[in-house]
Amino acid sequence: MYRPPAFREDDFKAQLALIEAHPLGLLISQGANGIIADPIPFLLYPEEGEHGVLRCHVAKANPQWQALTERPEALVIFQGVDHYVSPAWYPSKAEHGKVVPTWNYEIVEARGKAVVFHDAAWLLANVTALSDLQESRRPKPWAVGDAPDDFIASQLKGIVGIEVPIDTLVGKVKASQNRPAADRQGVAAGLAELGDARARAMLDLVKSRGGA
Numbered sequence: 001m002y003r004p005p006a007f008r009e010d011d012f013k014a015q016l017a018l019i020e021a022h023p024l025g026l027l028i029s030q031g032a033n034g035i036i037a038d039p040i041p042f043l044l045y046p047e048e049g050e051h052g053v054l055r056c057h058v059a060k061a062n063p064q065w066q067a068l069t070e071r072p073e074a075l076v077i078f079q080g081v082d083h084y085v086s087p088a089w090y091p092s093k094a095e096h097g098k099v100v101p102t103w104n105y106e107i108v109e110a111r112g113k114a115v116v117f118h119d120a121a122w123l124l125a126n127v128t129a130l131s132d133l134q135e136s137r138r139p140k141p142w143a144v145g146d147a148p149d150d151f152i153a154s155q156l157k158g159i160v161g162i163e164v165p166i167d168t169l170v171g172k173v174k175a176s177q178n179r180p181a182a183d184r185q186g187v188a189a190g191l192a193e194l195g196d197a198r199a200r201a202m203l204d205l206v207k208s209r210g211g212a
Helices: 012-021 064-070 091-096 120-135 149-156 181-194 197-208
Strands: 024-031 034-041 043-045 053-059 073-085 102-113 115-117 159-165 168-174
Touching (some): 012 043, 012 168, 024 064, 034 064, 043 120, 053 120, 064 159, 073 181, 073 197, 091 181, 102 159, 102 197, 120 159, 181 197
Antiparallel strands (some): 024 034, 043 053, 115 159
């Protein structure tokens, strides 16, 4: 990933926080017929391994797990908030007009060698943990145990587990840090004027990087 110095995010805790806040990762591997990419919800175990461990499952019909069995090198991309940035928000537009549109975003790349699991106990633990985490936000959470045991057992036969011990994490945050102070404040004002949830999320990120 191309990372100009202004946009580097090397804070390990911040990288892990982005993964936990945006767990739908893009799992990428090299298959026999080319590159395979699938959006997959992941669970992060930050205390395991040197840099943490990622776990997920895919459908048994998905060729991704077979590709990772043969070539275990995996890349997982997690993207946080993003937003278009209009050059009209820059005060420098009125000064010289030498401005162009851009896009702000935050992203983390995780790389490691994947391990594939078919064990029913591993799979049950993974789907239970994933469900429990997401359902915990609901007032009346659903649980895997709410479904009949034989039904769950049949569902487990249709999936394959994947674990990626993280070898490297690379982060990037592009939040107008490279612009003059007045332009950063203009971006913040433009986002605030839009006012929708996506704009507010980016506004918070821009402010955290000294944008207002």
